[in-house]
Structure formats: structure tokens, C-alpha cells
Amino acid sequence: QVQLQQWGAGLLKPSETLSLTCAVYGGSFSGYFWSWIRQPPGKGLEWIGKIDHSGNTNYNPSLKRRFTISVDVSKNQFSLKLTSVTAADTAVFYCARGIPVSGTNNYFDSWGQGTLLTASS
Amino acid sequence: QSVLTQPPSVSGAPGQRVTISCTGSSSNIGAGYDVHWYQQIPGTTPKLLIYGNSDRPSGVPGRVSGSKSGTSASLAITGLQAEDEADYYCQSYDSRLSGVVFGGGTKLTVL
Numbered sequence: 247q248v249q250l251q252q253w254g255a256g257l258l259k260p261s262e263t264l265s266l267t268c269a270v271y272g273g274s275f276s277g278y279f280w281s282w283i284r285q286p287p288g289k290g291l292e293w294i295g296k297i298d299h300s301g302n303t304n305y306n307p308s309l310k311r312r313f314t315i316s317v318d319v320s321k322n323q324f325s326l327k328l329t330s331v332t333a334a335d336t337a338v339f340y341c342a343r344g345i346p347v348s349g350t351n352n353y354f355d356s357w358g359q360g361t362l363l364t365a366s367s
Numbered sequence: 368q369s370v371l372t373q374p375p376s377v378s379g380a381p382g383q384r385v386t387i388s389c390t391g392s393s394s395n396i397g398a399g400y401d402v403h404w405y406q407q408i409p410g411t412t413p414k415l416l417i418y419g420n421s422d423r424p425s426g427v428p429g430r431v432s433g434s435k436s437g438t439s440a441s442l443a444i445t446g447l448q449a450e451d452e453a454d455y456y457c458q459s460y461d462s463r464l465s466g467v468v469f470g471g472g473t474k475l476t477v478l
């Protein structure tokens with residue numbers, strides 16, 4: 247049974263950089279898509295982007311390109327960086343494993359526990 | 368404004384059947400991309416409920432079902448129980464955006 251465990255500082259000041267890491271335990275790293283998803287308080291889910299084991303990335307074009315997703319296959323980990331955070335970025339950030347279906351479409355069968363980002367001075 | 372449109376809320380009495388709709392367009396559901404559904408009890412992580420339009424992961428009861436037709440999809444829950452009270456999200460892929468898209472979510476209240 248795969249498990250995703252994420253960590254990173256959740257309380258930041260405006261203009262600082264969010265760094266989150268997600269470790270994958272109990273499963274293969276290859277053959278899946280590894281995504282980050284965020285959820286502002288009281289609102290819905292928003293896909294940020296994904297990466298595969300080769301480092302190929304796709305990002306949500308609706309978001310400004312402040313997000314960077316990277317992978318460390320040797321550690322079975324992938325990471326998210328968000329630069330210049332503002333109060334508008336306050337949200338719970340989840341990492342998730344994507345099961346590929348027909349090309350780049352996927353569904354998420356395993357999720358990290360979530361990290362609340364609060365950007366406040 | 369979400370790419371996939373869901374009703375903000377639905378409700379039903381215990382034992383009843385409820386459905387939640389998910390309406391898309393020709394660049395996502397209408398293009399043939401699969402629809403997936405998640406359940407999120409407030410304060411917890413989303414849980415996969417339906418994948419590939421109508422398949423249930425192991426552990427999801429048979430009273431939960433999904434369907435898709437044209438540019439829309441639906442989630443149905445029969446024999447409603449108090450534990451079904453949660454937020455439900457549909458998800459698919461959009462070729463115009465080249466990425467995963469979610470519905471805005473539907474809050475299910477068990478009366």
C-alpha cells in the first residue's frame with residue numbers, strides 16, 4: 247500500500263518561498279504521475295502541476311508561473327516551490343499520485359496528508 | 368469559475384438516492400476524457416470514489432455509482448447514510464488547457 251508523506255514550512259511572510267517535499271513509500275516511483283494540488287480554505291481543489299519519474303513536467307496554465315515541481319528519483323521524492331507568496335496563496339497543499347489513463351489524463355488514488363500554507367506578515 | 372460545473376449543494380434523507388452532476392464541454396468530458404470522483408469529509412484528505420467514469424476502487428460500496436454521457440457525468444449514491452455527508456468533486460482532463468481540471472465541488476447534506 248503506497249503512502250505519501252509531505253513536509254515543509256507552512257507559515258511564511260509575504261514574498262518568501264514555499265518549499266514542500268513529498269516522499270513516496272511502499273510503491274514504485276516510475277509509471278505514475280506525481281502531482282501537487284491546492285485547496286484554499288472553504289474552497290475547491292485546484293491542480294497545480296505534475297511530474298513523472300523522468301522529470302517531465304506539466305503545469306496548470308491558469309496559474310502564474312511561480313510554481314516549480316522537481317523530482318529526486320533516488321529518494322522517491324518530489325517537491326514543490328512557490329516563489330513570492332502572498333496572502334492569496336493561503337491554502338492546503340496536497341501531493342498526490344496520479345494513475346495514468348489515456349495519455350496525460352490521470353486520477354489520484356493516494357494523497358499526502360496536506361500542508362496548510364499561511365502567508366502573513 | 369471551474370471548468371467543470373457542479374451544483375453547490377444537494378441533500379437527501381437517509382435511505383434516499385441522490386445524484387450529483389458534473390457538466391463540462393467539448394474540450395474535456397465531451398472529448399471523451401474519463402471523469403473521476405472524490406469524496407472529502409471536511410478536515411480530511413480527498414478520497415477516490417469513482418475512476419474511469421464508473422469504476423469503484425476496492426472498499427467503495429456498491430451503492431455508489433458513476434456514469435457519463437455526452438459532455439456530462441453523474442455520481443449517484445443510493446441508500447443514503449449519515450456518513451455520506453461530505454463534499455464531492457469531479458475531475459477530468461481538458462485538452463485546451465492541457466491539464467487536469469476539477470469541478471467546484473458539491474456539498475451533500477443528509478437530512
